[in-house]
Amino acid sequence: MINQLLLRFKLLKDDKTLIIVMTLMALGLTLVFSSSMSGNYRPEVMLVDSDNTSESREFINELKLSRLLRYTETDEANAIKNIETGMSIGGLVIDQGFSDMMRNGKEINLSILRSKDSIELIQLRSDVQTTAFKFMSKFKTADMTVDIIKGEGFKVVEDELFEETYALSTYYWRYRNPFNLNSQVMDAQKDWAYNPMIHYLIGFTLFFSTFTIVFVGSDILKEKQQKTWQRKLVSPVSNTVIISSLLIVTFIVGMLQVGIIVLIGNYFLDINWGMNIGLMLIVFAAFVYAFTAIGLVVAGLAKTIEQLGAIVPIILVSSAMLGGTMWPLEIIQSKILLTLANLMPHKWAMQIISQTSAYGLNVSNFITSVLVLIAMGTVYLLIGLKLSKRHVY
Known part of the structure; x- marks a missing residue:
């Protein structure tokens, strides 16, 4: 077994360029995509005010305070044009x-215009739900204040009192929050927080x-074409050792790259991954195990290296897209x-990695994901071992 492993490691010199390039591409694309989601970049949203009242104007002013999105007022026709041409991620219509x-x-009804689903639409x-909640809270506070003071028998000018109370609520929301929240993290070296870079790093790492x-x-296929595989099978080395050394x-x-x-x-x-790096590597180990077995299956199905080169990109790209590495x-x-x-x-x-980085470790979900990956790998491994017995002439 040791000699077979050493031989396999020596043969990796033929694949060192592939390993280095794929590792660098995962890191490079992560930096490129994550940088576009950070900094001063704020996606533009078309804003259409069909109500055109003082309340809708105040709501628009609240929206424009957003640090995530840039709201631009326009008419509905121009909004649709910008969305269809990709100049804006979507539009928000304040209905009459x-x-x-x-x-x-x-309940407030607002319409969102879109041409496709995207992370920015989420x-x-x-952003709209948060702003609407804050706006309604201030509005109801002012309205209830007027009702309470009137109910006590005081003579007031309703509109003036409403505006004064609303302005005071706005001041406290913006500069002096109406409540304070004290939190403490127990038994943790540092708190976790969602980072948009995480999705891209995980996705591109798994993909490449x-x-x-x-x-x-798939070196097994190369050995079959060169007749090396057949000579190994008739050698004193068992078939189990030959396959095991390759796997x-x-x-x-795969684990070194990841x-x-x-x-x-x-x-x-x-x-901050939200969990110990050791647990992270367990998840990746289960994933690498599954795809090591898938690689054995693909190598067993293909008859030539050229055939392998044609079907592998199709399989890997489509499976990565379906698996959520390109988008949530x-x-x-x-x-x-x-x-x-x-x-x-x-x-x-x-x-499991995305949920843990955002919400913390859930042991049940962690174990489930790892067991599913191991089960998938075992099924593919059994199929791959069966196919590996095929000869290519």
Whole structure:
């Protein structure tokens, strides 16, 4: 076994360029995509005021205080044009009757214009909901204040009192929050916080590592074409040792590539994964195990190196897209695509790491994701071992 492993490691010199390039691409694209989501960049949102009342104007002023999005007022025709041409991520329409809904205490209805789903639209919905909640809170505070003072028998000018109370509420919301929240993190070295770079780093790490794993694991196909595989089978070395050495080396290469990126993210990009690095590596180990087995299956299905080079990109890119490495699965509404995502190892690795980095470690979800990845890898491994017995002439 030792000699077979040493031989496999020596043969890695033929794949060293692939390993280095895939690692650098994962890091490079992470920096490029994450930088576009940080800094002073604020996506533009078209804002259409169909109500055109003092209440809607005040709501618009609240929206324009957003630090996430840049709201630009326009008419509906121009808004649709900008959205269709991709100049804006979407639009928000304040429908007629907005002020009446506010005064009557009814639920506010707002319309969002969009041409496609995106991460920015999730930000838009969240931003509008937060602003609407704050706006309604101030409005109801002023309205209730007027009712209470009138109920006590004081003679007041309702409109003036309402405006004065609303202005005071605005002042306290903006400069002196109406409440303070004290929090303390127990038994933790540092608190966790969501970082937009995390999704890209995890996604590109999983995506590019699969190329390395599959192509390194497909050396079995190269040996079959060169007749080396057949000579090994008739040698005193058992078939189990030959296959095991290939799988072990492939697994180690995949873990080294993933481990390097995780450590760079932790120590140089200041990413807080929300859990111990050891637990992180367990998740990645289960993922690498699954794709090591998938690589064995792909190598067994292909008959030539050229055939392998043609089908691997199709399989890896499509599985990565379905698994949510390119975009969050939360923006996908198709039940078919979401069902297919459950069959992709990427989805289970992305899900547990993303959720943990944002919300903290959930032991039950962690164990479930790892077991699913191991189960997938075991199924593919059994299929790959069966296919590896095929000969290529």
